[in-house]
Amino acid sequence: MRDKIREIxxxxxxxxxxxADAGALEKARVKYLGRKGLITELFKNMGGVFPAxxxxxxxxxxxxxxTVSKAFDDKTPGLSGGRDSxxxxxxxxxxxxxxxxxxxxxxxKTIEExxxxxxxxxxxxxxxxxxxxxxxxxxxxxxxxEHPSRDAFDTFYLADKWLLRSHTSPVQVRFMEKNKPxxxxxxxxxxxxxxxxxxxxxxxxxxxEGLAVSDNIKFSDLKGALTLFARQMFGxxxxxxxxxxxxxxxxxxxxxxxxxxxxxxxxxxxIPALPAGRHDSRKCSLCGGKGWIEILGAGMVNPKVxxxxxxxxxxTTGFAFGMGVERIAILKYGITDIRxxxxxxxxxxxxx
Ligand code: DAH
Numbered sequence: 566m567r568d569k570i571r572e573i574x575x576x577x578x579x580x581x582x583x584x585a586d587a588g589a590l591e592k593a594r595v596k597y598l599g600r601k602g603l604i605t606e607l608f609k610n611m612g613g614v615f616p617a618x619x620x621x622x623x624x625x626x627x628x629x630x631x632t633v634s635k636a637f638d639d640k641t642p643g644l645s646g647g648r649d650s651x652x653x654x655x656x657x658x659x660x661x662x663x664x665x666x667x668x669x670x671x672x673x674k675t676i677e678e679x680x681x682x683x684x685x686x687x688x689x690x691x692x693x694x695x696x697x698x699x700x701x702x703x704x705x706x707x708x709x710x711e712h713p714s715r716d717a718f719d720t721f722y723l724a725d726k727w728l729l730r731s732h733t734s735p736v737q738v739r740f741m742e743k744n745k746p747x748x749x750x751x752x753x754x755x756x757x758x759x760x761x762x763x764x765x766x767x768x769x770x771x772x773x774e775g776l777a778v779s780d781n782i783k784f785s786d787l788k789g790a791l792t793l794f795a796r797q798m799f800g801x802x803x804x805x806x807x808x809x810x811x812x813x814x815x816x817x818x819x820x821x822x823x824x825x826x827x828x829x830x831x832x833x834x835x836i837p838a839l840p841a842g843r844h845d846s847r848k849c850s851l852c853g854g855k856g857w858i859e860i861l862g863a864g865m866v867n868p869k870v871x872x873x874x875x876x877x878x879x880x881t882t883g884f885a886f887g888m889g890v891e892r893i894a895i896l897k898y899g900i901t902d903i904r905x906x907x908x909x910x911x912x913x914x915x916x917x
Pocket of ligand 1: 731732733734774775812814815861862863864885886887888
């Protein structure tokens with residue numbers, strides 16, 4: 566037994582010394598210290614040792630185990646990819662762990678895209694608070710209390726005169742109070758209205774507001790900027806139409822339509838039954854046959870608004886516009902239900 570112990574010690578030390586890499590060392594470790602290793606076997610064979618010798622032999626095997634273990638430990642750091650290093654544990658045949666890379670929400674993407682067009686025209690991005698007061702949300706924008714137009718901008722009310730802004734237009738006022746013309750800004754953000762939720766309404770949605778103010782801004786500047794915007798968003802072939810409308814904070818005001826992207830431009834080819842230039846209400850689910858889709862409100866800033874922020878309305882001119890981001894995204898991506906943006910269904914979001 567003693568000879569055997571000595572023999573094992575000698576060969577183990579030799580093999581450890583000769584092990585050229587982590588693999589060889591591990592093999593040797595299994596051979597000597599593994600569950601069925603030579604040293605482990607020695608312990609198992611203690612039953613065959615004379616009882617009188619057991620204590621001594623036990624000590625010898627223990628010290629053999631210690632010596633060999635230490636030899637392994639001393640050797641390990643010297644080898645590339647030692648037993649405890651990660652390299653050893655990696656099984657390159659296993660499939661890798663795929664880390665899911667997130668991406669922007671379609672609404673954020675659309676906001677970036679909309680703002681990007683105006684940034685290329687020299688506009689700067691400005692933001693404002695979602696919790697507003699009646700002055701900024703209504704009065705300063707020439708929406709007086711008791712005036713019927715206030716209904717269109719109804720919202721959720723908080724304590725006192727505070728409320729959740731129902732449009733991004735109040736940021737126009739906040740910005741003008743602190744800055745002097747000339748400037749051109751776009752204002753993206755969330756807005757709130759107490760609408761019952763359905764496929765086309767949400768109590769919270771996003772808008773991008775625009776405001777350009779100087780001493781000689783004309784309606785043609787507004788048309789030029791918005792035409793460029795529509796072409797960049799929806800393609801060069803898109804047509805635009807400015808319909809006279811009313812907003813308390815602009816005068817004159819317009820609602821801006823684009824030609825229906827489903828039935829009156831290049832996409833028409835996907836509806837073969839509909840001949841060019843003819844709109845059929847039974848056929849087009851998007852524009853209802855009108856051939857036009859409203860995308861935003863706009864106009865020349867009402868002199869009353871300039872007065873409210875301390876500008877001289879005689880010397881100051883400007884245009885403003887406001888659009889719903891969800892509406893733009895719905896048109897651009899052919900989405901049928903606004904609720905999809907807020908349900909966080911990964912199967913929907915993955916498509917963008
Ligand atoms: N604030 C309006 C809304 O929420 C949109 C709008 C229309 C903004 C005309 C404007 C504008 O700046 O000139 O319906």
